Amino acid sequence: MKALKALFNGGLYLPSEKSQTLNAPVQTAADCPWLFVPMLQHAGTAAEAIVGPGQAVLAGQKIGQPADGDSAAVHSPVSGTVRAVEEIRLPDGTRAAAAVIENDCEHRPADGINVPCEPAEVTVTNFTERFADWGLVQMQANGMPLHRRLQIAREHNVRTVVVNAMESEPYLTADHRLTVEQTLLVALGLTHICRLVGAEAGIVAVDQRRPDEAALLDKLLADHAEEHGLMLEAAMVDNRYPQGHELMLLKTLFDEEVEVRLSDGAGELASDRAGVCVLAVGTVAAAADAMLFNRPLTHRVVTVSGEAVGAPGNFLVPVGMRFSDVLDCCDVSPTIDRLIVGGPMTGIAQADDQSVFTKQTAGLVLFSAAMVHQPGPCIRCGWCVEDCPVQINPALLAGLAESGRWHRGFAHHAETCIECNICSYVCPSRLPLLEHIRKLKRAMARDQQARAGERGPA
Amino acid sequence: MVDRSASPAPNPLPRAARTIERPPHWRASETGSHIFWTSLYAAGLPTLAGLAFFGWAGLWVLALSVGSVAATEWLFVGLARRPSHARHGGHQHTLLLGLLLGLTLPATVNWQVVVLAGVVTVVVGKGLLGGLGHYLWHPALIGRFVVQVLFYDQLSPDKGWLLLDRHHLFFGNLHNAAVASTYSSWAVADAAPGASAFSQGYPLAPIAEMAHGSGQWIHHAVAQTGQSMHSSAGEVLFRLTWDRLPALGDMIIGAVPGNIGATCAVALVVGGMLLMYHGHVRWQLVGPFLLAAALAAAICPLRIAGPTDHLSWQWLPGFVFYNRMPVGPVYVAFHMVSGELLLGCFFFAGDMVSRPITKSGQVIFGAGCGALAIVLRLYLFMPGGAYIAILLMNTLTPVIDRITQPRAFGH
Structure with missing residues (x-):
């Protein structure tokens, strides 16, 4: 097993704040009477609802059909009755149709699910339909359907699949608990995904502060490596934020860099061009669950933590469960300053607790102490430049965005930004630097599209 | 939001969050x-x-x-x-x-x-x-x-400069001053009876005297060696460092006349260390600044004007040893601890707004400031040469910033 220093420049050791929930076993969340299961829980096209009001559904029954190749199915996590299909607001602020299901709390499973199956039945030729049918998506913010992700990896002939169990955001421990409690699933999932994308090696990147987790993984991976003729191992990696990002893992594990393009989003897909596909640990475990037991993706592990939470913990929640149903049993302080979906570095603040868990929700972090961040003038301290993990100049790019000179963003490589938010975190003037860079990137993308359009017809 | 009137699901009383803000939701503690x-x-x-x-x-x-x-x-x-x-x-x-x-x-x-x-x-x-x-x-x-x-x-360095004597620190009257008849070092000298301060020359003024040939002491030095100007340069430098400049110890503790905050090298260095400890000034700026200043002082030729308008240059003054005495290194040390250089280095060159933003830019900036400060001091005899050097380099900050953009990941 390797123990690796972070090779990238910049980055920061953030306060981890994980101790409260690090050793708390995953509890199954109490049954909630109503679920609002969104048809859009991935980046791509929403699924089409195939149930209507009054229809009875079983746990694991498909209620949303993938609309096209960029879409994944949606299943009912519980048994009960569909009462409506209506539009709701998702945690990231977008709106999508959702099936409102009244839970009968009997957990009657649909036919054929929860039965052991042969994972070898999922092959290179049929995994696209099977994965879309199981509703497998990348279980991280802005994750695309898993079958699309693996197709992209296949197109690039990736040689290594990296499972990211780093969880570098503070407070969140869901991935850690999942890895500890479902180690075998992670190992099997990695084995089969390597087979499906044609990779010859698989690595699970684990936080170096958790050697037990790494040792257990390493042992299980070694058992499966020989059987499938793969190189599988666990690697302990330094926990300097944002080590959990795809490109930082690429740099630390392989000492390779790759140019990021605007079309890579926040750089998530760039590592494929260097032959490395990075998947979150939850994604891999869910894929294994589906392949081994024919279980569609209907539940996920989330962390509820933060200083406003009296009884923090890790919970297995059905997708479509309202935040309020979980918070009711977490002894939340009466005044909440911030309710954040995801971690405090990149998570999205909510106005209230009426939104729902989706396949991409890693956790809820609640703060009660008010923090006022009013922006002031840039004093050119240079800390954003020093700490930027991809060595761009956020202060300069923010200036370009503010003055509308987005065309100069190309020369300064704004597209390289991986949106880790360190620049805004360290800024003593409290400037929303990442927001400015995002704005710049959007303008640059529009420009690129316009130019492609000009070229296209001619 | 869900239209609750049409929805069959009950609407519990929501918990509302006070602040809805873009991430990050926590910040490093340091502000402007x-x-x-x-x-x-x-x-x-x-x-x-x-x-x-x-x-x-x-x-x-x-x-x-x-x-x-x-x-x-x-x-x-x-x-x-x-x-x-x-x-x-x-x-x-x-x-x-x-x-x-x-x-x-x-x-x-x-x-x-x-x-x-x-x-x-x-x-x-x-x-x-x-x-x-x-x-x-x-x-x-x-x-x-x-x-x-x-x-x-x-x-100007030409006027008389005042300094309190050791018995009247903090509370003495600076203007009640007299020229000390014998003054070897501040630590042992007493002001004239009734006075509380000394009147002295500007610490680095002898360097200007040497360049202009206006000091009697140069004539003495040359006469004493009984040789040509060229071979007596070492003697002149020796006289300069041992007799004419204030005691090195005085300059380090700040017991020399000068600008209020620019005399005490110890205080400036400790204060600068504090800034560096907090990460507000980087060694990438301070190091090149001091190194370049020392290097410039050591290699910049020193103009020595002799008694009969005879001019000679002391090349590489920082490496001169005279009668086995480290005259050159001591001369460089004087340059380094003469206050305004250190004040400029830590508190003015280190100012965030006017220095380059990248670390590599700060290396260039610092080195430029340090070298220019010595050059201005030696050849233009400007009081506060470091301040002007920093202003000049400030002018170049946008250019330095432009040529030292960091190399982006993957490029």
Whole structure:
């Protein structure tokens, strides 16, 4: 097993704040009477609802059909009755149709699910339909359907699949608990995904502060490596934020860099061009669950933590469960300053607790102490430049965005930004630097599209 | 939101969050005002040393300088209607500017000079050039430069400079001064009876004397060797460092005449260390600055004008050993500890707004400042050469920034 220093420049050791929930076993969340299961829980096209009001559904029954190749199915996590299909607001602020299901709390499973199956039945030729049918998506913010992700990896002939169990955001421990409690699933999932994308090696990147987790993984991976003729191992990696990002893992594990393009989003897909596909640990475990037991993706592990939470913990929640149903049993302080979906570095603040868990929700972090961040003038301290993990100049790019000179963003490589938010975190003037860079990137993308359009017809 | 009237699902009383803001939802603790407070308390050390050696007169100049800067800033902000000024350390930055400006002035200047410097600092240096975060040159140095041009006699190295004696620290009257008849070192000298201060020459003035041939001591040195000018350069340098310049120890503790905050090398270095410890000034700037200054002092040829207009150059003065005495290294050490270089290095060159933003840019900037400071001191005999060097390099900051952009990941 390797123990690796972070090779990238910049980055920061953030306060981890994980101790409260690090050793708390995953509890199954109490049954909630109503679920609002969104048809859009991935980046791509929403699924089409195939149930209507009054229809009875079983746990694991498909209620949303993938609309096209960029879409994944949606299943009912519980048994009960569909009462409506209506539009709701998702945690990231977008709106999508959702099936409102009244839970009968009997957990009657649909036919054929929860039965052991042969994972070898999922092959290179049929995994696209099977994965879309199981509703497998990348279980991280802005994750695309898993079958699309693996197709992209296949197109690039990736040689290594990296499972990211780093969880570098503070407070969140869901991935850690999942890895500890479902180690075998992670190992099997990695084995089969390597087979499906044609990779010859698989690595699970684990936080170096958790050697037990790494040792257990390493042992299980070694058992499966020989059987499938793969190189599988666990690697302990330094926990300097944002080590959990795809490109930082690429740099630390392989000492390779790759140019990021605007079309890579926040750089998530760039590592494929260097032959490395990075998947979150939850994604891999869910894929294994589906392949081994024919279980569609209907539940996920989330962390509820933060200083406003009296009884923090890790919970297995059905997708479509309202935040309020979980918070009711977490002894939340009466005044909440911030309710954040995801971690405090990149998570999205909510106005209230009426939104729902989706396949991409890693956790809820609640703060009660008010923090006022009013922006002031840039004093050119240079800390954003020093700490930027991809060595761009956020202060300069923010200036370009503010003055509308987005065309100069190309020369300064704004597209390289991986949106880790360190620049805004360290800024003593409290400037929303990442927001400015995002704005710049959007303008640059529009420009690129316009130019492609000009070229296209001619 | 869900239209609850149409929905069959019950709507529990939602928990509302007070703040909906973009990520990140927590921030590093340091803000602009922290940064300026830290600079203020780091500048407190040289201030304390200045008050010790210049007494009430020093306090008066500092108070006037802070007062005039603060009052001008208050007026300017009021007229320009910038209510956001108070946020992110606007007030602290004002205090810091006032204090730093005062530290660059001698304790003996007239009040009009200080007030004018304060007004120019705020109006020209800071306000008209864009305010906090936007000015190109350090505002206090602009103020200081303007009064140096307008009131040269008050800041020139030629006039008599005053310094409290060791029995009258902090509370002595600086203006009750007499020229000491015998003065080898501040630590053992006493002021004339009834006086509380010495009147002395500017510490580095002998270097100018040497270059101009205006000092009698050069004639003596040349006569003593009984040789040509060329071969007596070592003797001249020896006389300079051993006899003419103040004792090295005095210069280190700051017991030499000069600008209020620019004399005490110890206080400046400790204050600078504080800034570096807090990460507000990087060694990538300070290191090249001091290294370049030392190197420039060691290799820049020294002009020595002899008795009969005979001119000679001492090449590589930093490497001269005369009668087995390390004359050259001591000469370099004098350059390094003569205050305004260190004050400029830590408190003015290190100013965030006017230095380059990248570390590699700071290396170039620092080295340029250090080397220029010595060059200006040696060949233009400017008082406060370091201040002017920093202003010049400030001018180049945008260019340096442009050529030292970091190499982006994957490029």
